[in-house]
Amino acid sequence: MKVHAYGTPDASSPLKPVQFDRPDVRSGEVAMEVLHCGVCHSDIHQARDDWGNTVWPCVPGHEIVGRVTEVGSGVKRFSVGDLVGVGCMVNSCQTCDACKSGEEQYCTGPRGATLTYNGPTAPDGTNTYGGYSTAMVVREEFCLTIPDAIEPEKAGPILCAGVTTYHPLRYHDAGPGKKVAIAGIGGLGHMAIQIAKAMGAHVTALTTSASKEKLIEELGADDVILMKDEDEVEAAEGRFDLVLSTIPYAHDVNPYLAMTAHDGTLHFVGLFMPIEELATMPMLFKRKKIMGSLIGGVKQTQEVLDFCAKHDIRPETQSIAMDEIEDAFERVKSEDVRFRHVIDMSTLRAAASQLEATTLEAPDRGMAADGGKAS
Numbered sequence: 001m002k003v004h005a006y007g008t009p010d011a012s013s014p015l016k017p018v019q020f021d022r023p024d025v026r027s028g029e030v031a032m033e034v035l036h037c038g039v040c041h042s043d044i045h046q047a048r049d050d051w052g053n054t055v056w057p058c059v060p061g062h063e064i065v066g067r068v069t070e071v072g073s074g075v076k077r078f079s080v081g082d083l084v085g086v087g088c089m090v091n092s093c094q095t096c097d098a099c100k101s102g103e104e105q106y107c108t109g110p111r112g113a114t115l116t117y118n119g120p121t122a123p124d125g126t127n128t129y130g131g132y133s134t135a136m137v138v139r140e141e142f143c144l145t146i147p148d149a150i151e152p153e154k155a156g157p158i159l160c161a162g163v164t165t166y167h168p169l170r171y172h173d174a175g176p177g178k179k180v181a182i183a184g185i186g187g188l189g190h191m192a193i194q195i196a197k198a199m200g201a202h203v204t205a206l207t208t209s210a211s212k213e214k215l216i217e218e219l220g221a222d223d224v225i226l227m228k229d230e231d232e233v234e235a236a237e238g239r240f241d242l243v244l245s246t247i248p249y250a251h252d253v254n255p256y257l258a259m260t261a262h263d264g265t266l267h268f269v270g271l272f273m274p275i276e277e278l279a280t281m282p283m284l285f286k287r288k289k290i291m292g293s294l295i296g297g298v299k300q301t302q303e304v305l306d307f308c309a310k311h312d313i314r315p316e317t318q319s320i321a322m323d324e325i326e327d328a329f330e331r332v333k334s335e336d337v338r339f340r341h342v343i344d345m346s347t348l349r350a351a352a353s354q355l356e357a358t359t360l361e362a363p364d365r366g367m368a369a370d371g372g373k374a375s
């Protein structure tokens with residue numbers, strides 16, 4: 001099917017209209033019209049090649065909400081008209097231990113997990129194109145049900161920002177009696193505060209910007225520490241069982257480690273860069289742990305959608321038109337953003353016939369459900 005999208009051929013060009021054919025629905029796959037797609041910080045890093053691993057051309061977007069338009073043979077859980085979501089992955093081997101335990105993001109199969117965009121090229125794939133596009137095709141196992149209670153324009157960020165924080169909060173049993181600090185109050189952090197609070201933990205927000213204090217309170221945090229206030233930071237030494245850091249840029253992690261309790265954990269979900277000048281002494285003297293995790297599996301993605309529906313948790317979103325994407329990128333980079341931008345994909349559908357679009361090669365989407373090679 002012909003798809004309109006926004007993408008870029010290299011790290012320095014702005015995102016521009018493109019078009020390509022998504023391969024027809026195969027057995028076990030679901031096709032959808034994309035209604036909304038959240039703008040994740042990863043989209044910017046990937047489009048600008050900040051991690052040095054971008055496969056060009058790059059069509060970002062992995063917070064996808066759509067309406068099912070077609071299902072392949074054998075699809076059991078979805079029908080035409082269903083409201084569905086696609087998160088950070090579209091495929092995996094389905095047979096390794098990680099996949100069998102529902103943690104496809106750690107797939108050890110030959111291609112690993114196939115990411116929704118910038119998917120793996122080896123050994124036989126090409127590239128995947130994400131949700132900044134009018135239509136999507138995904139294997140049934142990677143398709144999520146959007147609960148009725150969640151507004152379609154609010155569901156997207158739960159598929160990445162939501163599950164990325166839900167996964168470690170569950171892993172560390174955040175709940176009653178646990179003191180949890182959330183560092184960095186942006187797209188991930190503002191979901192983490194709400195989720196940790198709903199799990200029953202005592203939640204403190206760690207932020208560098210005083211202007212976010214009121215919002216933090218509205219999100220339900222019990223406490224907030226301004227990282228610029230040295231006295232407050234010092235007073236919090238050893239306080240938190242878990243410091244969940246969602247900060248996506250290089251920064252001094254030592255104050256956060258200092259706040260981590262004896263036997264506690266400093267856990268990274270947003271930092272894809274090396275940590276420099278890490279003081280190991282606090283780890284040794286108080287047996288502190290430093291670890292990280294990547295998004296969450298499909299099972300937990302469904303779980304966090306249902307959890308957000310049940311506990312009335314929503315991301316703060318602001319709707320934008322597709323052609324406003326470059327402005328949105330700039331706002332996110334300058335942190336001048338009230339949490340999550342969500343692209344209203346009807347704006348691209350409406351404009352598509354007028355746009356001059358570059359035609360891209362058809363995307364890959366990983367191995368077929370029958371184990372065959374990508375078409």
Ligand SMILES: [Zn+2]
Pocket residue numbers: 040041042043062160161
């Ligand atoms: Zn993301």
Ligand SMILES: [Zn+2]
Pocket residue numbers: 092093094095096097098099100104106107108109
């Ligand atoms: Zn696997």
